[in-house]
Amino acid sequence: MSLLKTWYQNYTRYMDNAKEVVGMNRRNLHYVYPNNPRKYFDYANDKVLTKTTLQKHGLSVPKSFFVIHYFYELQALEEKLRQHSSFVIKPSCGSGGNGIMVISEYKEGMWFSISGKPYSYQELKKHISDIIFGVYSFGLDDAAIIEERIIQDEKITTLSPLGLADIRMINYKDSNAKAMLRIATKASDGKANLHQGGIGVAVDIKNGCTFNAQIEREDISSHPDTGVNLLNIDLPYWTEVTELCEQVCKVIPLDYLGIDIAFSNKGPVILEVNARPGVEIQNISKEGMSATLGRIDEDRS
Numbered sequence: 001m002s003l004l005k006t007w008y009q010n011y012t013r014y015m016d017n018a019k020e021v022v023g024m025n026r027r028n029l030h031y032v033y034p035n036n037p038r039k040y041f042d043y044a045n046d047k048v049l050t051k052t053t054l055q056k057h058g059l060s061v062p063k064s065f066f067v068i069h070y071f072y073e074l075q076a077l078e079e080k081l082r083q084h085s086s087f088v089i090k091p092s093c094g095s096g097g098n099g100i101m102v103i104s105e106y107k108e109g110m111w112f113s114i115s116g117k118p119y120s121y122q123e124l125k126k127h128i129s130d131i132i133f134g135v136y137s138f139g140l141d142d143a144a145i146i147e148e149r150i151i152q153d154e155k156i157t158t159l160s161p162l163g164l165a166d167i168r169m170i171n172y173k174d175s176n177a178k179a180m181l182r183i184a185t186k187a188s189d190g191k192a193n194l195h196q197g198g199i200g201v202a203v204d205i206k207n208g209c210t211f212n213a214q215i216e217r218e219d220i221s222s223h224p225d226t227g228v229n230l231l232n233i234d235l236p237y238w239t240e241v242t243e244l245c246e247q248v249c250k251v252i253p254l255d256y257l258g259i260d261i262a263f264s265n266k267g268p269v270i271l272e273v274n275a276r277p278g279v280e281i282q283n284i285s286k287e288g289m290s291a292t293l294g295r296i297d298e299d300r301s
Helices: 002-020 024-035 047-056 071-081 121-133 154-159 238-251 281-285 290-300
Strands: 064-068 087-091 101-107 110-113 144-147 166-172 175-183 199-203 210-215 218-220 256-264 267-274
Touching: 002 290, 024 256, 047 064, 047 144, 047 238, 047 267, 064 071, 064 121, 071 121, 087 121, 101 121, 121 144, 166 238, 175 238, 175 281, 175 290, 199 281, 210 281, 238 256, 238 267
Parallel strands: none
Antiparallel strands: 064 144, 087 101, 087 144, 101 110, 166 175, 166 256, 175 199, 199 210, 210 218, 256 267
16 A cells, blocks of 8 residues: 555645646747737747847847858858858858857968867858758748857856857746856857757746756766856846846737847847747746746736
């Protein structure tokens, strides 16, 4: 009977936790589809449109040096690239961090990524050609954005010295619901993407303090590459970050958003928005967001 009782207690605990967790199906059926009209998805899916929309309303985004839409524009590419020693190349319609290349310096005719990997002009041209061809956007024609590389705030660089970190904020009906800091590692090649080996760190929305960290579903307390402590850290600009996320939702016509914010040395900068943000953030914080989203619904009713 004791084994049966233990099993029942574990099962009950599991079911209680499951009720708190928003899974992918529930996310889609209860939050994405009812609150994000399909006709407005391009405001999140097309990064050129996203940046243009945010800039029109005075919100901070990385400066675009230029955008390549068509193959004939590649004729002037080398001259344009040589004007910048550091920059970021990203697909306008890519997802999951795929296709993003971060260049940190130019010397002796070569460009170098933030991890030190060298790239020739021909290699950069091929990468941009792949973006336009749709390699990173499900075979659809795309555009390549070449924009400024964000210089991180010093405190954030201590936590994420191997690449740009960002905050992923889940915002529902103009209310910030859940937040995590995403940190780059050697394994993620300088990208703060959890599925590519980045670190997720839960953040208390009320005060911007970190309280739990994971890498590949394993709990950690320090950065695996540097040993730097990741917990109980007060993030900079937190009031500005939360207010900026709320402002984004006033100009992007979608009510369930993932908003990615970087900590530049000049303040928070919006990197992109996502109309279908993942639910991994609940694992990072070890707390479901069903109750939080429910309270927001009650407040809006």
